[in-house]
Amino acid sequence: MPNLSEHLTKFLDQKTFAHLATVMADGSPQVSPVWIDHADGYIRVNSAKGRVKDANMRREPNVAISMVDPDDPYSFTSIKGKVVEITEDGAEAHIDALAYKYLGVDTYPYRQETETRVTYKIEVQQIAGKNVSSKLT
Amino acid sequence: MINMPENLSQLIDQKTFAHLATVMSDGSPHVAPVWIDHKDGHILITSGKGTVKDLNMRRNPNVAISMVEPENPYKFVSVKGTVIEVTEQGGDDLVDALAFKYLNEEKYPYRQEGDVYVIYKIEVEKFTGN
Numbered sequence: 277m278p279n280l281s282e283h284l285t286k287f288l289d290q291k292t293f294a295h296l297a298t299v300m301a302d303g304s305p306q307v308s309p310v311w312i313d314h315a316d317g318y319i320r321v322n323s324a325k326g327r328v329k330d331a332n333m334r335r336e337p338n339v340a341i342s343m344v345d346p347d348d349p350y351s352f353t354s355i356k357g358k359v360v361e362i363t364e365d366g367a368e369a370h371i372d373a374l375a376y377k378y379l380g381v382d383t384y385p386y387r388q389e390t391e392t393r394v395t396y397k398i399e400v401q402q403i404a405g406k407n408v409s410s411k412l413t
Numbered sequence: 414m415i416n417m418p419e420n421l422s423q424l425i426d427q428k429t430f431a432h433l434a435t436v437m438s439d440g441s442p443h444v445a446p447v448w449i450d451h452k453d454g455h456i457l458i459t460s461g462k463g464t465v466k467d468l469n470m471r472r473n474p475n476v477a478i479s480m481v482e483p484e485n486p487y488k489f490v491s492v493k494g495t496v497i498e499v500t501e502q503g504g505d506d507l508v509d510a511l512a513f514k515y516l517n518e519e520k521y522p523y524r525q526e527g528d529v530y531v532i533y534k535i536e537v538e539k540f541t542g543n
Contacts, residue, residue, distance in 0.1 A: 299436060307479040
């Protein structure tokens, strides 16, 4: 089991919005805010089958994630990683756990009947970021 | 001058962190938080010459930007755009203006000798948000 650094778990354990970057079929980047957590040394995000980021991660498993500490906007982290597992198993429970973490509710309130939730397990490959006084430009 | 969607300019006018995604030479994505401004309908960001994002944007002008509102993170925008101009002209002034906006400092306090600040002018091509 890989170890996530304390620097990183500090971000992941808070209600931090993660900005997940993926690559489109035409090679251009896409980035949008997602909820995030971690288990067994992997970062986990959740989406629904057929979404842009779902299609992108199935085609190109290289992803990047950027986060700013909600309590300290000058502390940030920027990660490069690889999607090592894509599964619908447990993905419903996972989105409920994220809803609990971010919204304090037991069940994800925006569930749509037609959607299939998916969990993406991401292996961290590179971490950059500091507690700034470093540079954001 | 291009018209920028009002909810995008409103977000940029706040101390909103933008998460700028670019593409590396190996085709993998890169994303990092940046300060952001807008002028004449274009998004402006700055970086130091030779940084990862500087190199990426010079090689591949396709970028994407994600932002959540500082006071209400459930309001967000996701932008796809193209870098249409890369210039060092005005780079020092922009980094100072951004330091004033975000840090309330007259001068960018993290400047290091030899740093060259570059302005990237980004045309918004696609905009999603709530």
